Every structure is written in structure tokens, then in C-alpha cells.
Amino acid sequence: MKRWGITIPLTGVPLLEHRALIERLPDLGYTDAWSAETAGTDAFSPLLLASQWAPQLRLGTAIVPVYTRGPGLLAMSAATLAEAAPERFVLGIGASSPVIVSGWNAAEFTEPYARSRDTLRFLRAALAGEKVTEQYPTFAVNRFKLERVPEKPPKVMLAALRPGMLRLAAKESDGAITNWLAPTDVPKIRAEVGPDLELVARVFVCPTExxxxxxxxxxxxxxxxxxxxxxxxxxxxxxxxxxxxxxxxxxxxxxxxxxxxxxxxxxxxxxIVHGNPDACRERLQSYVDNGLSTPVLALLPTGGDPLAQVEALAPR
Incomplete structure (x- = not known):
């Protein structure tokens, strides 16, 4: 096991009350903290706080939808985190879903593969400090240039489920982010992206017997x-x-x-990973044994103390 991540913020825990836990995560053995973006916190704010509370952690978004921010704003948000957490921030982007994109954010959910590809290509150029004027197949950008260019561009990973998007992630991004799979599914995903690409997956964990x-x-x-x-x-x-x-x-x-x-x-x-903490940890390890690079725990509410559960689920 090389990496062991946790999803922040935890359900039911106020954002600012995470500080004591996040400061302890590296000592507990966690290497990563990843955020999500649906209808709770935005993806970037929890990571900005974590960047100051635990400078040892790698921080990632899993994921930011490619439709809900304009390309320039997405680049600015990523550059800000990259400045706050130099070489420790990973921008995970993806198509998301029609409910989130259209139903909640009044954007048109069309051509998810092409929009993800075009956004990835734009971000590569913008985060490297280039002035971008480009007519992409799904949007156009005219004379955009970041005023605060990261000293080193952050890695950009792509959310992917099926072969087309997985192969795009392998070809043009720094890693693939997936979701809702069993340990026995990992080899099928790995076969599409190859042996060397970082493969990240959020895994739902319910620590109860x-x-x-x-x-x-x-x-x-x-x-x-x-x-x-x-x-x-x-x-x-x-x-x-x-x-x-x-x-x-x-x-x-x-x-x-x-x-x-x-x-x-x-x-x-x-x-769904469930059982006592030892059983959960063993099940999580099976994802890694089957080819997952980075398991990211998503703690489900059981009525127990989530802070204590994060500690109990730390790698051994």
C-alpha cells in the first residue's frame, strides 16, 4: 500500500471542526485527502483549508464537473490550489451527471466525452501559462492567460468509467478516477488504462458489524x-x-x-465495504491487491463518531 486517502469533509462534521483530524491524518498513515462536489461543499474550499492544516497531504478533487464552471474559472481555481499546495494538488475533472449539470446548475449536458477531452486539453495549456485562443469542438476560448501561473502545473486526472473515457485518461491525463466498483472489477479497469497509470477510486465504507x-x-x-x-x-x-x-x-x-x-x-x-475496522481495512487492501493505486475512503454515517472511525480505518 503506497497511498491511502479519505474523502473530506465528513458527513455531519462542520467544516472548521475538521482541523484537528486533518492535522493528524499524516501521522495516522493517510497520504491523501480528496473532495467531492455534488450539493454539499464545493470541491476546492475544503482542500484549501487542508493545505494549511496538513502540508504533508496530497490533495485532490474527485471530481469537478467540466460543465459547471467556465474553462477560465476552472483553470483559476486549480491554479489557486496549486499555489497553496505546491506539487501536492491534483485536479480531477469529469463529466458528472445530467442531474448535477442540468438539473442543479442549468448547464447543457451534451457530448460528455468531447467536453471532457476539450477541457483537459485547455487546462494543460492554461495551467502551463500559455495564452489560449482556441476553437475546441465543444467550446471556444479567446486570449485567456492566467495572471498567477503555478510554479509547476498540477496533475490533471480524468473521471472515467467505460473504455472510451478510460483510454482517453490513459492517453492524455495523469490518471484515471473511478467510482462504484468492487475489488474484482479493478482488473477490468486496469486492462483499459495499462499497468502504469495511477488509478484512483472512491470506495464507500460503512464501519459497522x-x-x-x-x-x-x-x-x-x-x-x-x-x-x-x-x-x-x-x-x-x-x-x-x-x-x-x-x-x-x-x-x-x-x-x-x-x-x-x-x-x-x-x-x-x-x-459497499462494511464490517469492523479490521474487516474493512482488509477489504480495502483487496482493491489495491487487484491493481488500484489509490483507494479513497468515503465514510458512510453509522451513528458512530466519524472522527474515531477515520482513525480506526487508518492503514496498518
Whole structure:
């Protein structure tokens, strides 16, 4: 195990109350802190705080949608973090989903592959300090140049699920970021990106020995996420389509309760890490053993003290 990450901020913990924990993360064995961006905090602010609280940590966004900021603003936000955390910040970008992009941010979700590719290419140039005037296939930029260019451009990683985007990540980015997979799925992802690219995955962890409670929470998350078309297609590709067929049918019919109940236990156990901290840690290690470079724990609420749980889940 070379890297061990945690998702910040933790659910239910006020942002400024993270300081004591984040200061301790390197001593606990954590190497990374990664943020997300849905409808909670933005992706950059928690990392800016963490950059000052724990200068040893690598910090990453997983992910910033390519549609919800203009290209120039995205470059400025990345450059700011790169200045605050020199050579320790990783910009993870991705297409996100129609709900987040269109439903919540009034942007048009079109051509996700092309928009991700074009944004990646723009960021490469902008973060290197170039003046960019370019008519990309999905947007145009005219005479943009950063006023504060990072001394060293941050790495840019790409969120990717299926072969096309995974291969783009391998060809043009510094790493691939994926989500919602089991340890046994990692070799299939690794086969697309090759042996050397950094592969990051957020892994949902529910540290409780109450299997029923963990599975109930897992079912709610699975039905919420895996009914999104991009994740449905991802799991079809991974081979779970038949096992999730009934869930999709009931969800489409408006039967949310039935859709949750239709998710087999083995699917929940594949995709949600649960058990006591030792069992969770062993399961997380299996992702690494199967080819994952960087597991990023996403702690699910169990009613326990999340700060203590982060400590208990630290690598051994």
C-alpha cells in the first residue's frame, strides 16, 4: 500500500471542526485527502483549508464537473490550489451527471466525452501559462492567460468509467478516477488504462458489524447512483446488468421501495465495504491487491463518531 486517502469533509462534521483530524491524518498513515462536489461543499474550499492544516497531504478533487464552471474559472481555481499546495494538488475533472449539470446548475449536458477531452486539453495549456485562443469542438476560448501561473502545473486526472473515457485518461491525463466498483472489477479497469497509470477510486465504507443496517444504507445509495444512465451502463459493462435488472425496472416504474429491496445482498456486499475496522481495512487492501493505486475512503454515517472511525480505518 503506497497511498491511502479519505474523502473530506465528513458527513455531519462542520467544516472548521475538521482541523484537528486533518492535522493528524499524516501521522495516522493517510497520504491523501480528496473532495467531492455534488450539493454539499464545493470541491476546492475544503482542500484549501487542508493545505494549511496538513502540508504533508496530497490533495485532490474527485471530481469537478467540466460543465459547471467556465474553462477560465476552472483553470483559476486549480491554479489557486496549486499555489497553496505546491506539487501536492491534483485536479480531477469529469463529466458528472445530467442531474448535477442540468438539473442543479442549468448547464447543457451534451457530448460528455468531447467536453471532457476539450477541457483537459485547455487546462494543460492554461495551467502551463500559455495564452489560449482556441476553437475546441465543444467550446471556444479567446486570449485567456492566467495572471498567477503555478510554479509547476498540477496533475490533471480524468473521471472515467467505460473504455472510451478510460483510454482517453490513459492517453492524455495523469490518471484515471473511478467510482462504484468492487475489488474484482479493478482488473477490468486496469486492462483499459495499462499497468502504469495511477488509478484512483472512491470506495464507500460503512464501519459497522450490523449487516442489516449497512446493507439498508448501501441499497439506498446503489439505487440512487446506479439508476443514473452512465452508472447503469458502467455496471452493464462490468457484468452486473442482469442482477440489477429488477431494480432498474421498479425504479423506472416509480417504485423506489421495491427497487431498493430488489438489489441482491451480494451486489451490496460487492460495492459497499462494511464490517469492523479490521474487516474493512482488509477489504480495502483487496482493491489495491487487484491493481488500484489509490483507494479513497468515503465514510458512510453509522451513528458512530466519524472522527474515531477515520482513525480506526487508518492503514496498518
Amino acid at each position: 450490523d449487516k442489516d443496517a449497512a446493507r439498508a444504507l448501501g441499497r439506498m445509495l446503489i439505487s440512487s447512483y446506479l439508476t443514473v444512465p452512465v452508472y447503469a451502463k458502467f455496471h452493464d459493462w462490468l457484468g452486473r446488468g442482469e442482477r440489477l435488472k429488477e431494480m432498474h425496472e421498479l425504479w423506472a416504474a416509480g417504485d423506489r421501495k421495491g427497487a431498493n429491496a430488489a438489489i441482491p445482498d451480494e451486489v451490496v456486499d460487492d460495492l
